[in-house]
Amino acid sequence: MKLSEFNVMMLLTDGFWGFGGISRFNRDFLTALDKCGTVTRTLAFPRIIKDGLDEDLPESIVYCRASAGGKSRYFRQILRGLYLNSEIGLVICGHIHLLPLAYMAAKAKRARLALIIHGFEAWQPTRYPLANMIASRVDAVIAVSRLSAARFAGWSLMSPDRIFVLGNCVDLDRFVPMPRDLELAARYGLIGQRVIMTLGRLANRERYKGFDEVLEVLPLLVRKIPNIKYLVVGDGDDRDRLEAKADQLGVTAHVVFAGRVLEAEKVAHYSLADAYVMPSSGEGFGIVLLEAAACGVPVIGSMADGSKEALQDGALGRLIDPRNPVMLAETILDVLKLEAPRRRPDTISAFGTAEFQARAGQWARRQMEAAHQRAAA
Amino acid sequence: MCGIAAALAIDGSLDQRHADIVASLNQWQAHRGPDGEGLWLAKDGKAILGHRRLAIIDTGPSGAQPMTDVSGRWTVTLNGEIYNYRALRRELEMQGRQFATNSDTEVLINAVAQWGEGALTRLRGMFAFALWDQQERELWLARDPYGIKPLYTAQAGNVLWVASQARALAECAPITDRRDAAALVGFYLWGSVPEPFSWWEDVRPLPAGHVQRLSPGRASSPSRQYYSVPSHFAFESDAQSSPEFLRNILTDSVEHHLVADTDVGVFLSAGLDSNLVASLAATKTRKLRTITLAFREYENTPDDEAPLAELAAKAIGSEHTTVRIGRDEFDALLADFFCKMDQPTIDGLNTYLISRAAAKQGLKVVLSGLGGDELLGGYPSFHQIPRLLRLGRVPGVTHLGRFAERACREVLPGLFSSKLASVFSHSGNILDAYRLRRCVCLKDGLDVILDKSWLDEGFAKLREAATQESILEPLGQEPVRAQIAALESCCYLRNQLLRDADWAGMAHGVEIRVPFVDRVVLEALGPTVASKRPPRKSDLAAILRRLPPVLHGRRKTGFTTPARQWATGEAAPGRHGLEHWSNLVARVMRTNLVRRPAVPARTSDAVHAGIPSADRLREAS
Numbered sequence: 001m002k003l004s005e006f007n008v009m010m011l012l013t014d015g016f017w018g019f020g021g022i023s024r025f026n027r028d029f030l031t032a033l034d035k036c037g038t039v040t041r042t043l044a045f046p047r048i049i050k051d052g053l054d055e056d057l058p059e060s061i062v063y064c065r066a067s068a069g070g071k072s073r074y075f076r077q078i079l080r081g082l083y084l085n086s087e088i089g090l091v092i093c094g095h096i097h098l099l100p101l102a103y104m105a106a107k108a109k110r111a112r113l114a115l116i117i118h119g120f121e122a123w124q125p126t127r128y129p130l131a132n133m134i135a136s137r138v139d140a141v142i143a144v145s146r147l148s149a150a151r152f153a154g155w156s157l158m159s160p161d162r163i164f165v166l167g168n169c170v171d172l173d174r175f176v177p178m179p180r181d182l183e184l185a186a187r188y189g190l191i192g193q194r195v196i197m198t199l200g201r202l203a204n205r206e207r208y209k210g211f212d213e214v215l216e217v218l219p220l221l222v223r224k225i226p227n228i229k230y231l232v233v234g235d236g237d238d239r240d241r242l243e244a245k246a247d248q249l250g251v252t253a254h255v256v257f258a259g260r261v262l263e264a265e266k267v268a269h270y271s272l273a274d275a276y277v278m279p280s281s282g283e284g285f286g287i288v289l290l291e292a293a294a295c296g297v298p299v300i301g302s303m304a305d306g307s308k309e310a311l312q313d314g315a316l317g318r319l320i321d322p323r324n325p326v327m328l329a330e331t332i333l334d335v336l337k338l339e340a341p342r343r344r345p346d347t348i349s350a351f352g353t354a355e356f357q358a359r360a361g362q363w364a365r366r367q368m369e370a371a372h373q374r375a376a377a
Numbered sequence: 378m379c380g381i382a383a384a385l386a387i388d389g390s391l392d393q394r395h396a397d398i399v400a401s402l403n404q405w406q407a408h409r410g411p412d413g414e415g416l417w418l419a420k421d422g423k424a425i426l427g428h429r430r431l432a433i434i435d436t437g438p439s440g441a442q443p444m445t446d447v448s449g450r451w452t453v454t455l456n457g458e459i460y461n462y463r464a465l466r467r468e469l470e471m472q473g474r475q476f477a478t479n480s481d482t483e484v485l486i487n488a489v490a491q492w493g494e495g496a497l498t499r500l501r502g503m504f505a506f507a508l509w510d511q512q513e514r515e516l517w518l519a520r521d522p523y524g525i526k527p528l529y530t531a532q533a534g535n536v537l538w539v540a541s542q543a544r545a546l547a548e549c550a551p552i553t554d555r556r557d558a559a560a561l562v563g564f565y566l567w568g569s570v571p572e573p574f575s576w577w578e579d580v581r582p583l584p585a586g587h588v589q590r591l592s593p594g595r596a597s598s599p600s601r602q603y604y605s606v607p608s609h610f611a612f613e614s615d616a617q618s619s620p621e622f623l624r625n626i627l628t629d630s631v632e633h634h635l636v637a638d639t640d641v642g643v644f645l646s647a648g649l650d651s652n653l654v655a656s657l658a659a660t661k662t663r664k665l666r667t668i669t670l671a672f673r674e675y676e677n678t679p680d681d682e683a684p685l686a687e688l689a690a691k692a693i694g695s696e697h698t699t700v701r702i703g704r705d706e707f708d709a710l711l712a713d714f715f716c717k718m719d720q721p722t723i724d725g726l727n728t729y730l731i732s733r734a735a736a737k738q739g740l741k742v743v744l745s746g747l748g749g750d751e752l753l754g755g756y757p758s759f760h761q762i763p764r765l766l767r768l769g770r771v772p773g774v775t776h777l778g779r780f781a782e783r784a785c786r787e788v789l790p791g792l793f794s795s796k797l798a799s800v801f802s803h804s805g806n807i808l809d810a811y812r813l814r815r816c817v818c819l820k821d822g823l824d825v826i827l828d829k830s831w832l833d834e835g836f837a838k839l840r841e842a843a844t845q846e847s848i849l850e851p852l853g854q855e856p857v858r859a860q861i862a863a864l865e866s867c868c869y870l871r872n873q874l875l876r877d878a879d880w881a882g883m884a885h886g887v888e889i890r891v892p893f894v895d896r897v898v899l900e901a902l903g904p905t906v907a908s909k910r911p912p913r914k915s916d917l918a919a920i921l922r923r924l925p926p927v928l929h930g931r932r933k934t935g936f937t938t939p940a941r942q943w944a945t946g947e948a949a950p951g952r953h954g955l956e957h958w959s960n961l962v963a964r965v966m967r968t969n970l971v972r973r974p975a976v977p978a979r980t981s982d983a984v985h986a987g988i989p990s991a992d993r994l995r996e997a998s
Contacts, residue, residue: 003711003944003961037968040960043825057828059556059967065829084786084825 005040006368007087008033009111011078011102012094014048016055016063019260020201021168021287022118025144026094027055028169028356029116034058036361038368043081043088047074047098075101082108089371090114093138096122099131112371114140119284119306120208123151132156140367142166144285145306164363167309168287169356170294172349177296177342178271185272188256193229194336196221197273197297199266199288202236208282210302211242213322217329218251224333228254233269235260270295271342275335278302279322286310290351293317296342298335300328315347379442380406380883381454382427383507383539385516386593387532390422395536398549399427402538405545408717409456409883412436417443417452423593424509424516426454431886433458433637433742435480446486447475450512455482456541457504457526458890460633465499489517494588497603501633501897503890505583507539515592522604523894524572524585524871527719527879531580537591542719542880543575543582552579559842560720561963562835565826568723568817568959569873573842576720576966585871604896607863608851609903616904618912620919626901627920630892631657634744642666642740644731644889645697647685649917650746650755652693654892656921658744659693667695668738670731673703674939700734707943717884721966723817723959725877726940729884736885743882747874748893751865752902753914754858758814758865762807763857769804778802786821807857808845811864817955826960844868859907870894 015026033039035058042061049068057063067077078101082088088109093102094116106113115138122143125132136156141163143149149163185191200209214230221228232242232255239257246255261269270276276292277300286307293299299317301307311317318335320328349355382402384395396418403414410429417426428442445452459465462481465488470476474487481502488496489508503525508517518539520528531538531546538550547554557578563571572582583589589600631654635641643655645667659665667690671683683699690697707730714729735743750756769775778801785798796813799821803813813819823832848867852860875894882889892898902912941958 003965005945005957005960035968037964040964041826056555057830059561059827059831060964062825062828063830081825 004368004372005087006038006089006371007085008039008042008090008092008364009081009085009088009105009109010042010044010092010094011098011105012044012046013098014046014050014068015044015094016046016057017049018046019050019263021285022095024287025116025118025168028353029166029360030061031058032357032360033364034060035357036364038361038364043085045074045078045081078105089375090367092116096126096131096135097128099134099138100128103134110374112139112367112374114138114142114367116142116144117148117152117284118144119148120206120282122148122284123282125155138162139370140164140363142363144168145309147306147309148284166356166359166363167351168285168290169351169353170287170290170348172294172352175267175270175291175294177344178267180271181268184268188229188231188258188272190229190231190256190272193227194225195229195231195273196275196277196332196336197231197233197270197292198276198278199233199269199292200278202232202234202238202242204236204238204241206282207238208280208305210277210279210281210322211238212245213279213325213328214277215242215245215249215251215255217325217332218246218254219249220325220329221332222251222254225336228336230255231258231269231272232256233258233261266291267295270297273297275300275332276317277328277332278307279320279328280307281305281322283307283310289317290348293348294344296344298338300331300335310351312347312350316345379431379456380409380429380541380545381456381505381507381528381539382406382541382545383454383516384425385537385539385591386423386535387537387591387597388535388594391418391425391536392422396425398538398551399425401549402540402545403427403429405549406541408886409541411886413441415442415454417445417454419452419509419511421514423514426452426507426509428454431741431883431888433639433888434462435478435482436638439478440480440482442482444478444480444482444486446483446490447477448490451486451490451508451510453482453486453506453508455485455504455506456528457502457506457521458636458888459485459500459502459504460636461499461501462636494601494603497588498896501895503894505541513592515590517588517590518583518600519588519603520583520585522586522606522896522899523866523875524582525875525879525891525894527876528583529575529580530583531577532597533579537597543577543580544719546580547577552577555579556831556967557838558831558835559838560835561827561831562823562839564721564963565818565823565959566812566816566820567868567872568955569876570720570722571839571844571868571872573844574838585867605851606866606899607848609899610852610855610859610863610866610906611904612855612859612907613904617908617910618902618905618916619910620916623902623912623916624920626898627653627892628657628660630895630898631744632661633895633897634890634892635662637742639741640664640666640739641890642668642735642738642743643695644735644743644745645669645686645690645695646746647682647689648746649914649921650749650753650893652689652746653749653917653921654744654746655689655695656693657892659695665693665695666738666740667693667697668731668735668740668743669697669699670727670734671699671701672939673701676701698734698738700731700737702730702734704939704943707940711944713884715962715965717880718962718966719876719880721959721962722873722877723955723962724873725881726944727938728878728881728889730940732882732885732887732889735887740887742888742890744890744892745878746893747878747889747891748866748870749917751862751870752893752898752906753912753917754862754906755914756865758811759858759861761814762810762861765800765804765810765813766807766857768801769806769810774801775803775805778804782821807860807864808849811845811861811868815869817959856907858911862903862906 014023045064045067088111090112091106092114276297280302284306289301289310293316301311302322303319410431412432413430415428426443443454459481462484466484469487503521505520505526505528529543533551540546555578559574560570560576586604587600669686675681782799782802803809878889
């Protein structure tokens with residue numbers, strides 16, 4: 001047994017008190033660094049702090065609240081962090097757009113530099129030539145899926161042995177099969193209805209979640225199942241367009257826009273669904289698919305992006321081609337025909353928190369060893 | 378000296394499951410008492426007492442615990458020693474009380490039976506106990522005045538759990554393992570978790586010098602302070618010390634601390650305190666064994682204490698052993714060191730190593746010179762703090778100091794040590810000055826160590842507890858020297874030195890006795906600490922005339938050790954300070970890298986008392 005200090009600096013978009021898949025991953029990742037026993041302390045610099053879950057911060061994470069709120073503040077806080085902390089062995093960049101800043105920090109501390117890639121943002125070179133250039137020179141990469149790893153390696157020419165695939169995880173104690181919350185169902189007018197659901201950000205610039213594809217097959221589904229409802233959970237600047245589209249297709253009465261829901265209400269919302277459907281084409285991984293599956297909801301996901309890995313190549317749910325509406329419609333009808341009680345697939349345990357923490361810890365240990373080797377040299 | 382455990386049903390009654398947990402607490406603390414185990418359940422199922430025994434007085438089966446008295450009313454599980462038990466027994470016998478054993482434990486029971494809570498101030502020794510009064514259906518918990526022996530409680534639902542070690546409760550009792558924010562902040566500030574907090578939010582120490590009486594069905598009653606150490610430093614105008622006076626007081630204390638039915642040894646270093654204890658002990662016992670820890674790394678260097686200690690041992694005439702430890706041997710011990718560590722602490726490594734050496738020599742009881750510096754003004758704080766306070770009297774100096782401190786930290790970190798930069802800002806009052814003297818890391822430096830959420834919560838809890846303020850409360854108008862002695866005795870000594878001496882000694886089943894940390898010594902010397910003629914280190918030198926002069930003239934060095942450097946695998950010492958070490962300790966304790974394997978304890982393993990099965994318990998009720 002030898003004891004040595006290994007401090008980590010992490011630059012991230014959002015994490016604690018944030019929303020969405022990336023913030024979820026960052027929270028889980030930071031927690032894993034706390035638990036792994038390798039990292040003495042992690043200084044985390046978020047770009048954004050929203051007002052999500054009120055949760056305890058792991059004790060070895062110092063979460064710099066002052067860094068959220070503007071680029072110049074962010075820059076100043078990173079400088080201050082570098083100034084006040086003598087030893088940092090690893091700088092982790094949580095988003096490819098933050099890479100130039102992370103590179104500077106790593107250089108300043110003679111630390112290793114690691115990059116986390118989530119999905120779409122790193123499948124092709126970014127708008128920033130500097131970030132692209134640095135991306136090919138980082139010491140290590142974490143990718144949330146094999147697909148993201150391959151796409152990133154494709155353009156950055158990063159050697160595959162530096163890329164570590166660390167899929168998202170789902171809290172299997174919190175996301176559990178629950179009976180339908182009748183009050184919630186009544187609020188959305190879902191009592192006595194067959195419900196399909198998609199959860200995600202309705203972002204105009206990222207129309208890859210598959211809301212359009214589901215709306216397009218909805219008229220066909222309504223003909224076969226008149227009491228079908230499509231529950232859209234999430235919000236964003238694309239909502240007006242999607243509402244107008246539903247209107248055009250004549251299915252407004254069959255679509256419910258629930259808006260954004262709090263993290264604590266998510267399980268109740270998944271439990272309203274008879275099928276979770278997401279014919280996406282740009283998901284890096286698709287943590288929502290796992291959450292739905294953990295709640296025992298039958299899942300239909302895409303075979304064209306990272307969802308395929310999240311669904312374990314079909315073991316956790318049905319795979320469809322998002323460009324094939326007939327296949328999508330038939331699979332939905334097929335799934336809604338079954339009236340089996342909710343059951344969580346056993347193989348989902350591979351995506352449990354324990355597994356995630358073990359793998360993240362394994363990666364952190366390798367980084368520490370490499371950092372110490374570099375220091376010794 | 379042992380490990381104790383207990384459970385009390387606040388509502389309902391206890392059954393087999395609870396007995397199993399007390400048995401596992403016993404098992405967790407097995408290293409504290411390798412000589413025996415006991416488990417006892419109250420007839421009505423309201424309380425369970427557990428005990429691991431290190432047999433020192435009345436070492437036969439009659440001294441086994443938990444022990445019930447002749448009347449059958451009282452049952453106790455005790456960790457500690459009552460040094461004046463023979464005198465108390467005579468007194469109690471004269472008042473008609475009957476005894477069945479020769480142990481100090483039975484004397485404790487009878488003293489409480491005879492004098493109630495008043496008994497506690499008559500006891501001379503170190504103790505923590507849980508005592509069940511079958512008649513009143515009441516559980517007594519009590520801890521000695523200085524808090525030499527630990528006692529922790531944790532409430533989970535309707536059951537109150539008690540143990541000698543906080544970590545035993547955290548790992549065995551059904552409680553959450555959430556960290557206490559005040560403990561985190563306190564640990565990074567001072568290097569040990571400050572009472573009244575523990576590393577785990579659900580686990581609480583019973584404060585030193587307190588007694589608590591709990592009964593089932595009644596909402597938990599607060600503990601009551603029966604003894605205040607700080608108030609004994611209040612200056613009395615006619616009090617003064619002299620070498621002769623000091624000699625008499627300390628001789629009496631050492632003599633009391635030699636009471637045992639086994640061999641007693643002394644930890645001997647090149648320092649005056651341990652030499653005094655050894656030399657006084659040598660006059661009171663026929664065969665004294667002394668033991669010194671030395672490091673191979675230091676052989677033939679000025680840091681090596683062994684040659685001086687050997688010289689001293691020769692002068693005293695003790696049977697002396699120098700135990701030299703090398704890097705390889707140490708490496709193999711590090712995991713066990715953290716495994717036995719109760720709560721995070723930046724100290725304890727040397728005590729751990731020397732206790733191991735003592736155990737290997739077959740010693741169960743060892744005297745230590747711990748606590749001498751607090752009474753005899755041995756720490757630099759005794760002259761540095763008054764100087765700092767004089768500086769603080771210059772108008773505006775603290776305001777200017779705060780500005781300078783911030784400037785140094787934000788603009789020029791590394792130019793000055795942060796402690797040096799804070800000298801002016803901490804000169805306004807004694808508490809600030811003391812905190813600066815004792816801190817590992819300054820308050821302002823914590824924001825890169827702990828997150829704001831922990832800091833806000835931790836500081837709020839520390840402010841609310843106001844422990845240090847309450848230490849000074851009875852000494853409002855007293856001279857600074859008395860206040861420093863009180864702070865050192867109730868903060869550093871209690872939270873760091875005594876706590877580490879307990880777990881690190883007990884890690885090897887070695888009882889460390891501290892003749893300087895004694896109620897009677899305090900009552901005699903406390904009032905003289907601030908007098909015109911306070912007891913001084915130089916008085917010890919006068920008492921120690923027999924010792925080689927080289928020991929007298931030696932400057933206080935503090936015990937140097939390569940052990941931390943070994944642990945971190947660094948080539949040279951001094952690159953990293955204690956702050957670095959505290960980070961490492963916290964990391965190990967946080968992630969429980971060395972969590973001991975969970976061995977499910979069954980009550981059938983208990984040797985002392987039969988526990989009825991859950992079914993039989995239910996029938997009985």
